[in-house]
Amino acid sequence: MSMRTRVLFRLSAASLLLGAAIGAQAANLGFLNDTPITYMKQRDVDSIKHAVFSALDDKKDGESVTWDNEGTGNSVKIDANITLDSTSTDGGHTCRSLAVVLNAKGQSMNLRPSFCKDGGVWHLQKR
Secondary structure, three states: OOHHHHHHHHHHHHHHHHHHHHHHHHHHOOOHHOOOOOOOHHHHHHHHHHHHHHHHHHHOOEEEEEEEOOOOOOOOEEEEEEEEEEEEOOOEEOOOEEEEEEEEEEEEEEEEEEEEEOOEEEEEEOO
């Protein structure tokens, strides 16, 4: 994967995460204000995306990796458990689903993203 492609993908994923948090505020969904994702800074997003991509490339279904934001400069401790759920292959097209449990300030958030690999690059799938 080229550096330019990685950067573009990371920016896209970060935009989705931040857009969800901003959209929740705009829709008067104040209960989402204290969810772990609202405490994430850009360096946290970049770091967890790296962990997710590594898991997609290196882990088998059922395996998990842990992540934390130590060293990102964020004063709020955030951690996550990333578990690979399933993999499907259709020709040269590989898709993987995973479970991500984010934790911060006593709150937990469950995410269930799916990614498909196209041309050697993982792409987040919209549902």
